[in-house]
Amino acid sequence: xxxxxxxxxxxxxxxxxxxxxxxxxxxxxxxxxxxxxxxxxxxxxxxxxxxxxxxxxxxxxxxxxxxxxxxxxxxxxxxxxxxxxxxxxxxxxxxxxxxxxxxxxxxxxxxxxxxxxxxxxxxxxxxxxxxxxxxxxxxxxxxxxxxxxxxxxxxxxxxxxxxxxxxxxxxxxxxxxxxxxxxxxxxxxxxxxxxxxxxxxxxxxxxxxxxxxxxxxxxxxxxxxxxxxxxxxxxxxxxxxxxxxxxxxxxxxxxxxxxxxxxxxxxxxxxxxxxxxxxxxxxxxxxxxxxxxxxxxxxx
Amino acid sequence: xxxxxxxxxxxxxxxxxxxxxxxxxxxxxxxxxxxxxxxxxxxxxxxxxxxxxxxxxxxxxxxxxxxxxxxxxxxxxxxxxxxxxxxxxxxxxxxxxxxxxxxxxxxxxxxxxxxxxxxxxxxxxxxxxxxxxxxxxxxxxxxxxxxxxxxxxxxxxxxxxxxxxxxxxxxxxxxxxxxxxxxxxxxxxxxxxxxxxxxxxxxxxxxxxxxxxxxxxxxxxxxxxxxxxxxxxxxxxxxxxxxxxxxxxxxxxxxxxxxxxxxxxxxxxxxxxxxxxxxxxxxxxxxxxxxxxxxxxxxxxxxxxxxxxxxxxxxxxxxxxxxxxxxxxxxxxxxxxxxxxxxxxxxxxxxxxxxxxxxxxxxxxxxxxxxxxxxxxxxxxxxxxxxxxxxxxxxxxxxxxxxxxxxxxxxxxxxxxxxxxxxxxxxxxxxxxxxxxxxxxxxxxxxxxxxxxxxxxxxxxxxxxxxxxxxxxxxxxxxxxxxxxxxxxxxxxxxxxxxxxxxxxxxxxxxxxxxxxxxxxxxxxxxxxxxxxxxxxxxxxxxxxxxxxxxxxxxxxxxxxxxxxxxxxxxxxxxxxxxxxxxxxxxxxxxx
Numbered sequence: 001x002x003x004x005x006x007x008x009x010x011x012x013x014x015x016x017x018x019x020x021x022x023x024x025x026x027x028x029x030x031x032x033x034x035x036x037x038x039x040x041x042x043x044x045x046x047x048x049x050x051x052x053x054x055x056x057x058x059x060x061x062x063x064x065x066x067x068x069x070x071x072x073x074x075x076x077x078x079x080x081x082x083x084x085x086x087x088x089x090x091x092x093x094x095x096x097x098x099x100x101x102x103x104x105x106x107x108x109x110x111x112x113x114x115x116x117x118x119x120x121x122x123x124x125x126x127x128x129x130x131x132x133x134x135x136x137x138x139x140x141x142x143x144x145x146x147x148x149x150x151x152x153x154x155x156x157x158x159x160x161x162x163x164x165x166x167x168x169x170x171x172x173x174x175x176x177x178x179x180x181x182x183x184x185x186x187x188x189x190x191x192x193x194x195x196x197x198x199x200x201x202x203x204x205x206x207x208x209x210x211x212x213x214x215x216x217x218x219x220x221x222x223x224x225x226x227x228x229x230x231x232x233x234x235x236x237x238x239x240x241x242x243x244x245x246x247x248x249x250x251x252x253x254x255x256x257x258x259x260x261x262x263x264x265x266x267x268x269x270x271x272x273x274x275x276x277x278x279x280x281x282x283x284x285x286x287x288x289x290x291x292x293x294x295x296x297x298x299x300x
Numbered sequence: 301x302x303x304x305x306x307x308x309x310x311x312x313x314x315x316x317x318x319x320x321x322x323x324x325x326x327x328x329x330x331x332x333x334x335x336x337x338x339x340x341x342x343x344x345x346x347x348x349x350x351x352x353x354x355x356x357x358x359x360x361x362x363x364x365x366x367x368x369x370x371x372x373x374x375x376x377x378x379x380x381x382x383x384x385x386x387x388x389x390x391x392x393x394x395x396x397x398x399x400x401x402x403x404x405x406x407x408x409x410x411x412x413x414x415x416x417x418x419x420x421x422x423x424x425x426x427x428x429x430x431x432x433x434x435x436x437x438x439x440x441x442x443x444x445x446x447x448x449x450x451x452x453x454x455x456x457x458x459x460x461x462x463x464x465x466x467x468x469x470x471x472x473x474x475x476x477x478x479x480x481x482x483x484x485x486x487x488x489x490x491x492x493x494x495x496x497x498x499x500x501x502x503x504x505x506x507x508x509x510x511x512x513x514x515x516x517x518x519x520x521x522x523x524x525x526x527x528x529x530x531x532x533x534x535x536x537x538x539x540x541x542x543x544x545x546x547x548x549x550x551x552x553x554x555x556x557x558x559x560x561x562x563x564x565x566x567x568x569x570x571x572x573x574x575x576x577x578x579x580x581x582x583x584x585x586x587x588x589x590x591x592x593x594x595x596x597x598x599x600x601x602x603x604x605x606x607x608x609x610x611x612x613x614x615x616x617x618x619x620x621x622x623x624x625x626x627x628x629x630x631x632x633x634x635x636x637x638x639x640x641x642x643x644x645x646x647x648x649x650x651x652x653x654x655x656x657x658x659x660x661x662x663x664x665x666x667x668x669x670x671x672x673x674x675x676x677x678x679x680x681x682x683x684x685x686x687x688x689x690x691x692x693x694x695x696x697x698x699x700x701x702x703x704x705x706x707x708x709x710x711x712x713x714x715x716x717x718x719x720x721x722x723x724x725x726x727x728x729x730x731x732x733x734x735x736x737x738x739x740x741x742x743x744x745x746x747x748x749x750x751x752x753x754x755x756x757x758x759x760x761x762x763x764x765x766x767x768x769x770x771x772x773x774x775x776x777x778x779x780x781x782x783x784x785x786x787x788x789x790x791x792x793x794x795x796x797x798x799x800x801x802x803x804x805x806x807x808x809x810x811x812x813x814x815x816x817x818x819x820x821x822x823x824x825x826x827x828x829x830x831x832x833x834x835x836x837x838x839x840x841x842x843x844x845x846x847x848x849x850x851x852x853x854x855x856x857x858x859x860x861x862x863x864x865x866x867x868x869x870x871x872x873x874x875x876x877x878x879x880x881x882x883x884x885x886x887x888x889x890x891x892x
Contacts, residue, residue, distance in 0.1 A: 035411050082589070094357055094553070097414055098545055098588060101359070105542055105585040113582075221538060225422070228415060267426035273419045277412055278404045 002135030013142035015250020016149030020204040021227025022242035024197035030173035030237045031193040038104035040224025046072045046205025047215035048115045069202030076198025111217040119216035122209030141210035157239040322456040337567040344559035346516035352553035354509045355489030357414035360421025366536035368394040368518025369525040373440035387522040394518015398510035429533035439532035472752040479751035480744030490727035496709035499742040546584045550591045552600035640665040640840040646695030655681040657864040668841045670851045673861035716808035720798040726786045733782040736769040739804030776800045791818040811842045
């Protein structure tokens, strides 16, 4: 029982990271019908920036996280410009896939040059003794990750449902053309959703550090794929889906890690992704975005 | 489209020059380097089959390559089979892996397909780098070179061997791309729904595509394993996948020469940045993004869309056989007419809306049957249920005396029921004549092996089909449009083109969903004449149309739908006087 609670809590803290990455995918996808393959790389970039500013340069941790969030949001905006430019010119999804993938590789290698190839140890954000819940003991950072993820997702959910910009995002998710006729500046909405997903990646990077213990330039792809699996479980385009998807993936991964021989875990996750996409091509809770995405991608 | 003599000449001269290189006494490093490039060119051609022709976004194509390499390594090193046999096994494992990939991507579309291929790549990488049988992270370091019957292939001999394989593979691909199979790849790229309506099975086509490209990639992997004497997990790395995208994007997808140009560029860059490995991925990504901005279609695509295209690409010269229409033989009128289509109690519900509530319809062979009704009465839903684009909830459908259990679009087309859609569904980036050729799919030679070989009889029958396509086009009055891109046609002509494309398939039952929309009055008359002519040749036609004058002057019988129910059926002049129809459809009659 204690082991179960322990695994659940560890899984949830890992899952909050995945859930936030999934949310980032979801925001961009819903307004632009683009899977931003660099989402995990943005998270990786943020964790490196935070650890460098905070540990190496001695900035206050809050300021480091804020700076990193702003920088990563700016990178995301830059990426948005590149993708929008490409999408307006060519209809083939290959073009934006290659644009975001190419950007991912650039981010990874530039990060390796700036921050070095070796993993940087990431100290605890909230140092202190382990917190005991039931028979389980978890770090304060794990709880912080869960709490911040839940709070952030709640805020964004409310933003999407209540604010006028949130409603514009939802309208753009419904169709790229109709909102234009209603006077909604679709281009700006898309930019906002990209920047927002970048900011989320910025915060996620800080939360991820202590959970993964290291920040490293080669973590991007892995983070991105795991986040995408969370999207597949939860379904594209829903905050609750991202939350459920991320959390269940985190718990599943923690449980599997205890059961499988070392090394088989990663392969098992990729296998699970394939099986999942075969059985439910649009996610467990998702609507059939695949059909729409392959159809009329007219967003200019 | 065909390549010009110039392109062919360049290819032959290029191959000849490359074949002579070993005799010029360059050092062994260069021989090795060029052999690697040749092998990579085979791999890139394989990616081009999937990505370029079929538009399937394969992001992990080097997984298939690694599988081929590991297969031959395992069977030659661990089992001790001869190397030649191992290379064939590499090809076979590539085919199997391609088919497995196709099975897992059965329902995945667009980007999900890409994600699955990416996951497949990582799965392959994890497997080969962890599994002891395959040498885990150490790989297979000592793979024997090729030897046949005691004759050992040196560097030069292996160079020529790889070049020979390459030429054969490219020749087979060239044949394939101009065959019915090649066209079906392009068809599912351009428009899956339209392809299925003409009898091209999207899933079958994807499977065949991935089997062919998997085989080529596996072959390339096996050739590489015996060339370099080792195969390591890096073969399935993401960095290698990236190199492939860069090469194909820079070269240009979907063209014959694109992969060759791409691999030449990437090999050159590789060669000159070999001591600068940290920067290599950045250079590649920079090239990738740069080429997307500067040359959207890659080097080859950019040349082909520029003024130079005439040098490299030749549009076929079409002689329009206006005189000798190949009319289908008139069938002898049978003593007793049979029903071509029989629909009983067909029902379909969408969340809360009963689109069809038990529709009955029966249609005699060799007649034109009108299906009319106000907007939202369920006409198109009925067509979708009949042709398998939707699945009915209840009801029976009997087509040509056979009960249709579960309709699937391409299977219905094969059974002889071909439809056009309410909104134009064309193969957007192709020429008008190529669109019509898609309609001939079911009448073409679709045997994979014959399609890869230059068989004169297949060539001749392809020529005949081209003639057929042209005569069908001239029957709808579009012969002079044959070589225009379909997107440049006005709406009405696109509709006529779709009619021509469906006609070309020579169906027993042709279903036309609002074909007259957007036609000029002259085109309307021509369409009416054409439909009468088709009827007299024995074809049955189900016509959905809002233009009453057009329908009533043409059809033998009419069925009227309202709110998913059949409210009347019979001769057109009786229907026009039927009070229920008049009220439901035309509004209440004003007393004179």
